Amino acid sequence: MPHFPSAGQANDAQESEVAHTLRIRVKTRRRRYLEQNGDYFDSPSLELADPLLYDRMIRRFQSAAEREADGREKGYSGMLEADLMRSEAKIEALNHPDPNSPLIYRRDASGAITAVEQDEEDRPKTKEEGLSKWREYVEMRFLRGEDQDFDYKVVDEDERYDDLDWDRREREENYFEQEEAEFVGEGEKKGETGVQDY
Template sequence: MTQTEIADSESNSQAAELPTQLVDIFKALAENESIVFKSQQIDDPELNLLEKQQIVQEAFNKNRENFLIRFGSHLDDGQLNELQSLAIKEPIKPDESLEDIRLLLDDFKRKLHTRSICVKNRRYQAMEQLLQKGEYFSEHEMMQRAPELYQELVGQYLTEAEKKQRDSYDVRNTSFSGILMHTLEQRQRDELLQQIDTSLREEQETTTPMAAPLNDCDVPDACRQQWGGFADDEPVACSTSRNIGPPAGRITTAEYYNPAERELLRNEFMGLMKERFLSGQDQDFDYASVDDNAQLDDLKQIERDEEDAYFESSDNDDDHNKEEVRPVAPERRSSNDEDEDELDVYMRHLNKHPSLQH
């Protein structure tokens, strides 16, 4: 048996012993297009997924510390935890340091946490700018991004006059092609909203019990003359005529809900659209232009976050070394209300909304 065959057999035996979670991590790294797995010439064929996964696994089997240095920045928090619980343990190889491996894992986790806070703050700042400009969070744009949600909370409660005002635009300052495009988009949108509205009404009719209609010859019991009644008694205030006329007109939802209730539903829709943006659910939005934009950083907030991270890490160190004296945090740590992140205040207020209490 050649040395290559021996190495392959050892690699296969090691792969068979690896937990499934680690194999999934290797597959995820192999599918990451931003990783350079091997220096190649222009004419060299592209590596397939299996070859990339083999490179990742060989790096792990050879030296776990070098594996983290090379691929650790491409792992998320869950994958780092999996490595810490399954792979970073005895026995260690002569060229490995278990303490250095743990320090690398802690460093990557700390960077992920800092990155998460940074992205959250940048998205919040971007949302504030978009709200000031008004176009992205206008009713028309939000209706395009979430037509089902819009129709459920806003659209079905609009009067015909309000719908006409919503769909109006400046024809005089619009080109002929723009008018055609607007007409086509409006027609497609109206058809979609009509389908959504029909499905919503069908759901309401199936969930709401309907009162049985009166028979044509039915007369209310209160209107019947009772035995022992006198002719000069006051008549009962109801009609004894047969119900042969057409039923009363159905009250539309726009007329049924008062302005305050409709405004509450509109605010709920706006809050949910803000939450969608902050959580990265707007598929057509370029989040990379926001998440990687350092100009959106609040330098004062970054300083506070770094101080919070420092004190948090100090507390974690004290948990591992209980013999050491716990450092006393400055007084500013006791005034959480004053230094609380503006975005945290907003998200806590939004989560208390009745629409999110499911």
């Protein structure tokens, strides 16, 4: 005997589909926002998102002149905050190691906290590779909605960031999924087919 979903199951499936569509729409809007606002990646406050990763991907490749310019841009209080956050993050990583982190933190003979790569393959070799990995991390963090200093409502509710091609395809797929299948000429042929022969 065929199983037909109950009204509650059908509603749950529809709600799940609607929620899935909304999540995709929000992610699409956020991605398009980043595409149109590349200066988001240049914000000095992004260093604080993950100070240890920033140190590993960006700071280690900066020259003394670049660090000095970076410091002037942040100002004294910004530099102090970044150094403090980095120090606290190192102590946290030392006391509570993250098994998924690419780095292991240890104290050296002088008592300084140093990082050791778990996998040398993960370590960026060039400034460009480090910047690329950093941007990828920041982008994924933004798409997940984890930037606590950003007002996502401004993007998530703005139709200007919609991917209109995706919306059109989604509506078409929903339309065709809801259509009932009709087969013309099912069974034995009877009478005229409606096709004229010349």
